[in-house]
């Protein structure tokens with residue numbers, strides 16, 4: 001027993017909940033992947049999580065991620081960028097992360113493509129949509145997205161792997177569900193009508209991942225429910 005054992009217990013509980021919710025919906029839990037979002041938590045927590053079987057670690061700041069990655073060089077995991085990315089951090093970010101969840105504006109797509117070309121890299125991204133009409137949130141609004149998505153898909157050094165959204169900050173589950181349904185429908189339309197192969201639908205955080213699973217998410221971004229000692233779901 002160590003004082004960080006709670007992380008393993010949290011993770012086991014999360015896996016059970018994913019399995020239960022998925023099966024209730026007739027989904028296979030193996031198709032649902034988890035990014036453990038470690039922002040604000042120390043490197044030892046990440047080490048514990050990886051030892052417990054977690055394979056994807058999320059961060060929302062390039063600098064914080066860079067530091068942790070260098071401290072955990074002996075471990076094998078994928079690092080995902082889930083936060084808003086500034087243009088002046090692109091060069092670092094595309095080398096550190098295997099997936100950027102937060103492509104939230106066209107200008108950023110052009111910048112990533114430009115620098116990736118220079119560095120001879122292909123950068124995997126998810127396009128972030130803002131579907132909850134909260135003006136403080138980053139991401140494309142839906143009408144804007146349909147006008148310009150092909151401009152992103154045609155960039156040679158970017159590979160779009162899917163879509164991402166952040167659920168609205170509310171206790172109203174039907175509002176949250178509405179947003180997740182919207183993202184699913186956009187994803188589905190891109191795959192079936194536009195016929196682009198984008199495997200990932202990144203939605204669901206500690207407080208709303210059950211709803212996200214029910215609405216088709218296959219990449220959850222879970223922070224506190226894995227890394228907090230005493231996390232209680234409010235809803």
Ligand SMILES: *Cc1c(COP(=O)(O)O)cnc(C)c1O
Nearest residue numbers: 037060082205206221222223224
């Ligand atoms: C912090 C964060 C998460 C994880 O949030 P929790 O509520 O702690 O699970 C997920 N996605 C993004 C974009 C985040 O910034």
